[in-house]
Amino acid sequence: MPKPLHLTLPLVAFLLTCFALPLVWMFSLAVRDAEVPRALPRTLIALQGWSATQPVPPAVFAALGQDVVEARAAGTLADAARRLNYATNGVRSSLMRAARNAQAAPAGTAFDAAFFAEADPTLASPAFFAAIQQAAGPVSAFYLLAALDLERNEHGEIVRAPADQRIYLDVLGRTLGISAAVTVLCLVLGFPVAVLLTQVQGRAAAWLLALVMLPFWTSLLVRTAAWVVLLQREGLVNSLLMKLGLLVEPLALIYNRTGVLVAMTHVLLPFMILPVYAVLKDIPPNYLRAAASLGAPPLAAFWRVYLPLAAPGVAGGALMVFILALGYYITPALVGGGGDQMLSYFVARYTTETGNWGLAAALGLVLLATTFALYALAQKLSGGRALRVG
Numbered sequence: 001m002p003k004p005l006h007l008t009l010p011l012v013a014f015l016l017t018c019f020a021l022p023l024v025w026m027f028s029l030a031v032r033d034a035e036v037p038r039a040l041p042r043t044l045i046a047l048q049g050w051s052a053t054q055p056v057p058p059a060v061f062a063a064l065g066q067d068v069v070e071a072r073a074a075g076t077l078a079d080a081a082r083r084l085n086y087a088t089n090g091v092r093s094s095l096m097r098a099a100r101n102a103q104a105a106p107a108g109t110a111f112d113a114a115f116f117a118e119a120d121p122t123l124a125s126p127a128f129f130a131a132i133q134q135a136a137g138p139v140s141a142f143y144l145l146a147a148l149d150l151e152r153n154e155h156g157e158i159v160r161a162p163a164d165q166r167i168y169l170d171v172l173g174r175t176l177g178i179s180a181a182v183t184v185l186c187l188v189l190g191f192p193v194a195v196l197l198t199q200v201q202g203r204a205a206a207w208l209l210a211l212v213m214l215p216f217w218t219s220l221l222v223r224t225a226a227w228v229v230l231l232q233r234e235g236l237v238n239s240l241l242m243k244l245g246l247l248v249e250p251l252a253l254i255y256n257r258t259g260v261l262v263a264m265t266h267v268l269l270p271f272m273i274l275p276v277y278a279v280l281k282d283i284p285p286n287y288l289r290a291a292a293s294l295g296a297p298p299l300a301a302f303w304r305v306y307l308p309l310a311a312p313g314v315a316g317g318a319l320m321v322f323i324l325a326l327g328y329y330i331t332p333a334l335v336g337g338g339g340d341q342m343l344s345y346f347v348a349r350y351t352t353e354t355g356n357w358g359l360a361a362a363l364g365l366v367l368l369a370t371t372f373a374l375y376a377l378a379q380k381l382s383g384g385r386a387l388r389v390g
Helices: 005-028 035-039 041-046 058-074 077-087 091-104 113-119 126-134 142-147 168-199 202-217 220-231 236-243 257-280 286-293 298-326 330-335 343-352 357-381
Strands: 150-152 158-160
Touching (some): 041 058, 058 077, 058 091, 058 113, 077 126, 168 357, 220 236, 343 357
Antiparallel strands (some): 150 158
16 A cells, blocks of 8 residues: 655645755855845946956946945945955945945046045955956855855965964864764763663663653753853852862863863763664673673673674764754853854854854855765765664
């Protein structure tokens, strides 16, 4: 009897409407470059065939003057100025000032290099017009290159960004490092708990499983805020250690990497325990007894019999924790310092604070591509067993 696939149509429609399409639209912002063509069409036409090694033709300045007047009246100049400011720092206010001057200029005023240089010499430089030319769109790799600490020079060649602007690859490395550390901590702490769950019976097993599930029933924000209270200099942890005489002065346990690792490990620990437990509970106990009867010491039996059978659960739990940790934002933002913020922090910042949606989308795309690449690597290394815990 064929499966009633039509029953899944509402779910498919919901996922397409509320997840897939917004995601595609957001990621499309990483390669779209429409602000400058919409505001400066005459300038782009006048720049055709021009290269940054040549002087800027007078016709380009005349076209720019007409464009900025019309774009300011139409309300499209601000977006174009903000886009050009990403490539040429400080040009946004200068271009808006030049537009005001051009709009207030008497009829017949010649828009030439001197007119724009009066507002800002940068507006008369070949570098500025090279930036306009590179923003001609409608598709551009500008944001993707910026997310990888790359840029195009005046000649259109891809080069590394200046040293003071190369931050995103370091942030990506930090994100991977924190995620890997949290995964290892979750494995070290979670594996014994999963083993214990397979050894207890009845009410004790139910209570232990409830304790493992407890974090799922508590808000992430509440759990993170609780760690802020516990780990601060006057918090419960430092106070207890000082009363026991183990410390002379409080430790710095929060607003640094320690606080991030502790809080994230607490939040993600169930995602390690449950997949590992799902595999361990199906391992027959007589396997270890058979190994012992054949003369294998307990450690050898664990290493050569038990651990290989538990490998799918370990791989699935580690991959799940690692991928979830890659996208964390709230926990590092609340308990970490400035050097502990992960890539998702910058995605949120550019989306909600600066309005640089293109760069936010590019950073999100880099994070998504990294996640897919790591998942593919885990599948290959595990022989296709990653996330197969059933």
